[in-house]
Amino acid sequence: MSRRRLAASAVAAVTVSLAALLAAAPAVAETIFVSNEKDNTISVIDGATLEVTDTIDVGRRPRGITFSADKTQIYVCAGDDNRIDVIDIASRRVVDSLPSGPDPELFVLHPEGRILYVANEDDNMVSAVDVVDKVITAEIIVGVEPEGMGISPDGRLLVNTSETTNMAHFIDTETQEIVANVLVDSRPRVAQFTRDGREVWVSAEIGGTVSVIDAASREIVDKIGFEIPGIRREAIQPVGIAITEDGGRIFVALGPSNRVAEIDPQTREVVKYHLVGQRVWNLALSPDETRLYTTNGVSNDMSVIDLKNDRVIKSVGVGGAPWGVIVLP
Amino acid sequence: MVRIVPDRDRRPRAARHLSDFRRYVARSAVALALGLAPVTATTAAAAEAVTIRIAYLTQEDRPQTPVTFLEPVLTDAGLQGARLGVADNDSTGRFTGQRFELVEAVVPRDGSVAEAAQALAADGIRFIVADLPRSPLREVAALTDMAEALIFNTRAPDDSLRNDECAANLLHVTPSRRMLADALGQYLVWKKWTRWAVIAGPTPEDAAYAEAVQRAATRFGATVVERRDWTFDIGHRRVDTGHVTIQSEVPTATQLPDHDVLIVADEHDRFGEYLAYRTWQPRPVAGTHGLVPTAWARVHEQWGATQLHSRFEKAAGRWMTARDYTAWAAVRAIGEAATRAGSADPAAIAAFLRGDDFSLAAFKGEALTFREWDGQLRQPVLLAGPRMLISVSPQDGFLHQGSLLDTLGDDRPETRCRL
Numbered sequence: 199m200s201r202r203r204l205a206a207s208a209v210a211a212v213t214v215s216l217a218a219l220l221a222a223a224p225a226v227a228e229t230i231f232v233s234n235e236k237d238n239t240i241s242v243i244d245g246a247t248l249e250v251t252d253t254i255d256v257g258r259r260p261r262g263i264t265f266s267a268d269k270t271q272i273y274v275c276a277g278d279d280n281r282i283d284v285i286d287i288a289s290r291r292v293v294d295s296l297p298s299g300p301d302p303e304l305f306v307l308h309p310e311g312r313i314l315y316v317a318n319e320d321d322n323m324v325s326a327v328d329v330v331d332k333v334i335t336a337e338i339i340v341g342v343e344p345e346g347m348g349i350s351p352d353g354r355l356l357v358n359t360s361e362t363t364n365m366a367h368f369i370d371t372e373t374q375e376i377v378a379n380v381l382v383d384s385r386p387r388v389a390q391f392t393r394d395g396r397e398v399w400v401s402a403e404i405g406g407t408v409s410v411i412d413a414a415s416r417e418i419v420d421k422i423g424f425e426i427p428g429i430r431r432e433a434i435q436p437v438g439i440a441i442t443e444d445g446g447r448i449f450v451a452l453g454p455s456n457r458v459a460e461i462d463p464q465t466r467e468v469v470k471y472h473l474v475g476q477r478v479w480n481l482a483l484s485p486d487e488t489r490l491y492t493t494n495g496v497s498n499d500m501s502v503i504d505l506k507n508d509r510v511i512k513s514v515g516v517g518g519a520p521w522g523v524i525v526l527p
Numbered sequence: 528m529v530r531i532v533p534d535r536d537r538r539p540r541a542a543r544h545l546s547d548f549r550r551y552v553a554r555s556a557v558a559l560a561l562g563l564a565p566v567t568a569t570t571a572a573a574a575e576a577v578t579i580r581i582a583y584l585t586q587e588d589r590p591q592t593p594v595t596f597l598e599p600v601l602t603d604a605g606l607q608g609a610r611l612g613v614a615d616n617d618s619t620g621r622f623t624g625q626r627f628e629l630v631e632a633v634v635p636r637d638g639s640v641a642e643a644a645q646a647l648a649a650d651g652i653r654f655i656v657a658d659l660p661r662s663p664l665r666e667v668a669a670l671t672d673m674a675e676a677l678i679f680n681t682r683a684p685d686d687s688l689r690n691d692e693c694a695a696n697l698l699h700v701t702p703s704r705r706m707l708a709d710a711l712g713q714y715l716v717w718k719k720w721t722r723w724a725v726i727a728g729p730t731p732e733d734a735a736y737a738e739a740v741q742r743a744a745t746r747f748g749a750t751v752v753e754r755r756d757w758t759f760d761i762g763h764r765r766v767d768t769g770h771v772t773i774q775s776e777v778p779t780a781t782q783l784p785d786h787d788v789l790i791v792a793d794e795h796d797r798f799g800e801y802l803a804y805r806t807w808q809p810r811p812v813a814g815t816h817g818l819v820p821t822a823w824a825r826v827h828e829q830w831g832a833t834q835l836h837s838r839f840e841k842a843a844g845r846w847m848t849a850r851d852y853t854a855w856a857a858v859r860a861i862g863e864a865a866t867r868a869g870s871a872d873p874a875a876i877a878a879f880l881r882g883d884d885f886s887l888a889a890f891k892g893e894a895l896t897f898r899e900w901d902g903q904l905r906q907p908v909l910l911a912g913p914r915m916l917i918s919v920s921p922q923d924g925f926l927h928q929g930s931l932l933d934t935l936g937d938d939r940p941e942t943r944c945r946l
Contacts (some may be wrong), residue, residue, distance in 0.1 A: 432893035
């Protein structure tokens with residue numbers, strides 16, 4: 199290596215570490231994966247530089263995205279190909295696929311890591327997919343256009359939302375039967391258990407609210423509305439929900455209002471609105487919970503919110519119609 | 528529109544789904560019998576399912592072949608939408624102990640729509656999805672037998688029905704001509720294409736469409752440079768060398784004062800399709816053809832519309848038309864009100880539909896509600912090109928103190944409806 203090239207790489211190294219420092223310096227550089235619904239790709243973003251480092255080709259209409267239990271693989275719903283693609287994180291390419299039932303949109307992995315519960319949007323059912331044997335082990339009929347999938351921390355209770363039936367269906371994972379149906383506001387999108395498993399938060403896109411459901415009694419105990427000065431009420435469409443490990447901070451993506459609301463779980467009041475990219479859909483916290491990443495489906499980018507200073511620090515251009523986001527420590 | 532054949536790969540899948548569904552019904556019947564059916568506090572007790580009956584009322588049309596070869600001749604436009612709506616309602620009803628039944632009343636061409644409506648009323652049906660033009664619709668709404676019923680106009684765009692001819696038992700799901708014209712007008716003004724030439728067909732409906740366009744021009748600051756009646760009798764597409772006569776007649780017919788856009792009013796699809804690319808001046812065509820303001824189109828895929836298309840195409844084997852969409856929305860509105868009101872009582876459902884708490888998610892990006900002053904469903908209007916969705920109105924920059932959706936059609940201060 200010539201002396202000049204040595205110098206150049208030293209400069210590069212300094213630049214990188216500076217950039218890392220400037221970007222609120224996560225203790226360990228994380229990697230962010232974003233599914234791009236219109237591009238049929240996954241964007242890979244380096245958490246230190248906040249640059250896209252890779253783009254992985256997957257099946258058609260990728261939306262739901264989640265890690266395998268050991269975090270060596272990523273599962274992606276390829277809705278228009280009626281399958282789940284399996285990405286090997288090390289080689290960053292699709293190495294396998296799983297059956298999913300028709301039109302998989304969103305899924306959740308059982309905490310034990312073997313069963314993926316998949317919402318089959320076109321067929322009004324939830325499929326249970328064994329990721330080891332690669333077979334569908336159960337099909338549970340739910341309401342019209344199943345979408346949101348949440349699972350309790352102990353894995354016993356699965357919650358699916360149906361967008362046109364407007365319900366949160368509570369499913370016992372042991373018996374694979376529905377045990378309760380809770381009517382929520384119009385077009386429920388995401389169901390998210392609190393980390394203690396006591397509450398399920400369900401967003402309603404057209405209803406414009408988030409219902410807080412008691413997981414034991416399966417009753418709505420609170421309903422959170424949103425108001426943003428200068429924004430039409432119709433543009434406030436709650437979708438993605440992210441909850442910190444200690445349950446102290448809850449974030450809700452508000453769609454075409456281009457805002458993410460932070461909610462105080464004690465008072466259940468909005469404490470702040472963050473302005474992000476256009477039509478913000480889904481959210482993911484960084485492992486150390488110092489950052490929140492958002493997918494913005496219309497502006498084709500990902501916003502990065504610094505949660506220490508409560509500021510949006512960067513937008514990262516990704517693929518077409520970014521939908522889901524997950525973060526690898 | 529293209530008649531589509533269900534994907535061959537999916538056929539066994541759909542068949543399996545049906546058997547799953549039957550198994551489910553059997554299973555839930557057992558659960559219901561055991562009193563295990565879970566219900567929420569707001570829904571009716573599900574000890575046994577109650578049935579809500581909805582009639583779909585239409586009359587056979589004279590067969591008409593569309594001018595374009597790409598559109599199939601439909602004999603079930605509207606009906607398939609109502610059927611899907613009932614299927615959607617029933618999926619929800621399984622969880623709330625409500626069943627929905629569609630009674631399909633198709634009156635022959637020489638039959639009496641009024642008599643059919645009376646028979647439905649005698650049968651105890653209170654919800655009528657009316658796929659009817661203005662005149663038979665008015666006749667049905669005025670029947671004493673229909674005083675207790677709620678009729679959903681899913682087809683007639685006439686503004687008179689929302690004004691002097693409005694009725695207490697009539698809700699309008701299909702957008703009015705003024706809503707359509709305003710939706711197009713807002714977009715053209717946003718584009719700064721403000722000089723409009725209008726060419727109108729010979730029917731009263733075409734004249735009403737042209738008047739709605741004129742009104743939109745006045746409201747939004749555009750100018751109709753000339754309104755001309757279509758008086759030509761052009762060669763048919765099916766005749767060999769038919770294009771030769773069309774090619775020579777359309778330029779003559781469209782020699783109009785300078786304009787930015789040519790707006791065509793041809794609701795019966797007689798000539799509008801022939802205009803594009805043949806006009807005297809090189810101008811875009813909009814209105815009933817070209818860039819079309821409409822309740823629904825296959826080119827629309829936003830806000831989950833893809834799912835509705837996909838469900839519909841699987842069930843009907845063809846694309847969903849605007850008439851299918853409005854029939855679907857009417858049936859879904861009844862279902863939504865029944866679920867939310869937790870009641871199968873027609874009076875309770877009707878009250879909920881008109882109340883403040885009602886809203887319908889219908890793949891248009893925001894909740895749809897009924898205007899209290901004339902019973903019209905507030906809704907965004909699609910602006911559909913032949914191959915792509917061009918825009919959705921209301922447009923940015925048009926303001927309203929209440930709902931932006933009320934910038935389309937007759938607003939409260941303008942209505943002549945007195946209920």
